[in-house]
Amino acid sequence: MSSTLSQKQIYSEAGFGEKVPRGTRPALIVVDFSYGFTDTQYPTAADMSAQIAATRQLGDVARQAGYPVIFTTIAYQPWEATALPWLKKATGMAALRAGSRLVQIDAATGIQPGDPIVVKHGASAFHGTNLAALLCGAGVDTVVVTGATTSGCVRATVVDAVQSGFNVLVPHDCCADRAQPPHDANLYDMGQKYADVTDAADVLAWLQSLQT
Secondary structure (H helix, E strand, O other): OOOOOOHHHHHHHOOOOOOOOOOOOEEEEEEOOEHHHHOOOOOOOOOOHHHHHHHHHHHHHHHHOOOOEEEEEEOEOOOHHHHOHHHHHOHHHHHOEOOOHHHOEOHHHOOOOOOOEEEEOOOOOOOOOOHHHHHHHOOOOEEEEEEEOHHHHHHHHHHHHHHOOOEEEEEHHHEEOOOHHHHHHHHHHHHHHOOEEEOHHHHHHHHHHOOO
């Protein structure tokens, strides 16, 4: 392979970056917009207010149209803090204790009493949870993944969503991270291999088009 090829050409010639087909039965997955990630009084958090506002728009439209809006949160029991390998690497996550405010979904998301909350113990919203069963039971063919963090739980959820048989859309302005470089790098990689990376306006227009 010539060293003069651009990154875009290299990925294109390898067969990456094709468009994702969009079905007719979407679901919105809101990953870990809990206070432990969104309230900056906590060291695990960052300012995600703009991304939460954009996600809320999508959630309001999806819910009104009868499409599932599913939230996830990470919540640990005290004994897990010393037992789980991930918490030895990402020690700050051990603060996300079950029953604490940190694991509650941020009210700014517009979460409603009828919205499912999937409690997870790792990065992916699919690993060790019933999320795939919830989506299949609702007849979902396409998932829109939003939330935090782009380079961590969002990416892991996107990869597992594809591997579970769903088409995936990722609106970049509905995803947040603690730093810009990992956010950008992971959006690029997801866009090449696993999902269509788009924006909230595009997803909103698509959701609305399904009702016409």
